[in-house]
Amino acid sequence: MSGMTIKDIARRCKVGVSTVSRAMNNHPDINPETKEMILREIKKANYVPNNSAQNLKRADAKAIAVLVKGIDNTFFSELVSVLEKCAHEKKYTCILQRVDEMEDELDVALQLVREKKLRGIIFLGGSFSHPKEKLAELSVPYVLSTIYVDAEKQGNCASVAVDDEKESCKMTEYLLDLGHRDIAILTARREDESIGKLRLLGYQQALSRHGIPFDESLVCYMDEKTDRYSFRSGYRLTRQLLERGRKFTALYATSDTLAIGACKALTEAGIRVPEDCSVAGFDGMDIGEYYNPGITTIRQPVEKIAEASARLLFDMIKKKNKPGHEIFEGELLVRSSTGEKR
């Protein structure tokens, strides 16, 4: 029986509809006994309130959306999974929305909020820089997850991520400590503070600390149109790098996927990892542990990041908290893809 409504329950229990409503939403003004009775009957009749009607009345759907750019990235799917779980625990519906690389995530968000009346949004991945006026149109709280954001610049949003610049610097220094001087890097080119840009900044910072001049010929940028953080791109970029002829003894790939693609390209070119060239990644995906060789990387605490994102968002929704910014520590995981320079 699918066409069951609150009225049917009311009739069965011989009470008014409002009493049934009160029983379900544990309102105070109800006799515990009638409440028990109604709840029993509801369970027996297998009745579930119509979500659309609730949302309509509430003027506010008990839902959040997760917008993700490039869902094919494995790193995100774990994040999404945890996020969905968190929402579920709070009895929220979680709407997952892919955003094409070329689409404007803010437009998608705006549309979604108006259409579905949801209460909050979590943006995952990509860069995020939008004019303040347009941002102001977004009437619900949102958190930028895995997207670093200058607290000054973007006013009214929460964020959670690792400090990509710092962690990237940490990784580069580790490579430098191994004796490497010619360290190539695979990264994304973006004007604004995208992850790629930040990781490049950290790399440069480590270099300058050690008095090593930054050399553009060691940098290989992803093509914004065709590349993403995929094995394939790592492979492609590394081959491209190799063709330049510029020597390097370490390759910092700025993601585990890129690193794995890089390893394949290097191996094929007869360059042994790590004997001839060290390779480092970023993210700390499972595969890095099982790859051969194991990928040295910076582990991002995915679960913590996801939980914090959800927590921050729900705090803003409920308690109208001021948006917080949480930065987690990454962890340098040394495995066998890196070694001393020889």
Next chain:
Amino acid sequence: MSGMTIKDIARRCKVGVSTVSRAMNNHPDINPETKEMILREIKKANYVPNNSAQNLKRADAKAIAVLVKGIDNTFFSELVSVLEKCAHEKKYTCILQRVDEMEDELDVALQLVREKKLRGIIFLGGSFSHPKEKLAELSVPYVLSTIYVDAEKQGNCASVAVDDEKESCKMTEYLLDLGHRDIAILTARREDESIGKLRLLGYQQALSRHGIPFDESLVCYMDEKTDRYSFRSGYRLTRQLLERGRKFTALYATSDTLAIGACKALTEAGIRVPEDCSVAGFDGMDIGEYYNPGITTIRQPVEKIAEASARLLFDMIKKKNKPGHEIFEGELLVRSSTGEKR
């Protein structure tokens, strides 16, 4: 301005609300000119109809759900991604719902349908065997994707998958052709026709065709509670297998993730892949191509499977088509993790 309703638009246009509604849902009974005018005004005012109100009235939400067991599996995230895209194209909302390993996916589906009034469901992964009476409660069409289903047994549903048994047989025969006789297998134990069971059946079939007796001591079953198709499980199971002392020259891991975990366990134990032991996977995930060694596998046409799933579902929703069953061919991808027995 978020609190915009159809009435506001009607007022602005100096028409009735029903006319606005007609303009939006391209009904016939409307003057093209007024329709244009209203549509222009809607765009100008940035108005988006309230989804909940529409759904409430329609008694039927323009939405489908994708239920997936174990979203952490990379193989599924690509499927989900395509599925979401297909739904989006049809202007459908796609609700992604994780189902815990211990939860009953049918219960979740039933709840979801009642609550959200959605029009169809796609089940992904896991096994699927439910009593007919309970299945009958599910009032919307659904398709079982990546779950083989005996057309006789499950009546009223569509399905799309590769023929796991046949493909598995194909892989086993390939290993046999390489000269292997002692072929270990990692698989899931399930009473009903789950993927694990089917792949084991295919393995047995190939064996018997070649007159080789089936040997239980070469089979290593996943633990239903702790294992899933993950690197870790592949690693764990292989170590377990190794401890038995039963010799084998090939290991068929029934998934690429398991295969990669297996490679690591073997390598650590001083067993070279493929020189001392061949390893084969299943699924055709990207990582298999980039892993070292490249994983020999059966490639499932993920995109086709996803598209067919969506197509079948929408056909059933719209045209009340009788449920179809599509079986795709897998493709044997020979890479370097397998070699002749020596």
Next chain:
DNA sequence: AACGTTTTCGGTAACGGTTCCGGAACTGTT
């Protein structure tokens, strides 16, 4: 017993759309 207070409940108006129904305005026919 009369009164205020509290507890518990039912009736009903929204929420924002869609759709049915009837009517006005226009067209063409006799």
Next chain:
DNA sequence: AACAGTTCCGGAACCGTTACCGAAAACGTT
């Protein structure tokens, strides 16, 4: 000019729920 037929539109009922308001019932107080 009278009429039927067509085109286009507005009014209003309705979808299932929540929340407000007022009332009945139960209780305590004097």
